[in-house]
Amino acid sequence: MLRSKLEMDWSSQRILYEVIHDASWGLVEYERSEEFVWPLRLTMGLVKQDDRWPIRQMHWSYPGEGYPLLKLIEYEKR
Numbered sequence: 001m002l003r004s005k006l007e008m009d010w011s012s013q014r015i016l017y018e019v020i021h022d023a024s025w026g027l028v029e030y031e032r033s034e035e036f037v038w039p040l041r042l043t044m045g046l047v048k049q050d051d052r053w054p055i056r057q058m059h060w061s062y063p064g065e066g067y068p069l070l071k072l073i074e075y076e077k078r
Contacts, residue, residue: 008015045057 041061046053047056
């Protein structure tokens with residue numbers, strides 16, 4: 001993630017602010033809970049061969065960068 005920011009056509013100050021923002025956000029999220037929900041997209045192509053279905057092709061992608069937007073947090077019941 002840091003490498004991608006360094007490759008941007010941004011000023012050094014902007015890159016520094018982005019890194020500080022990401023680091024502080026990550027620390028806050030880590031303090032809330034260590035369990036994250038990582039949404040993924042998964043697509044597989046299967047082909048039937050001799051009564052079996054081996055994977056012929058597989059593709060996955062992650063919709064975003066940084067920490068996921070969803071998180072498992074336990075709340076106290078009131």
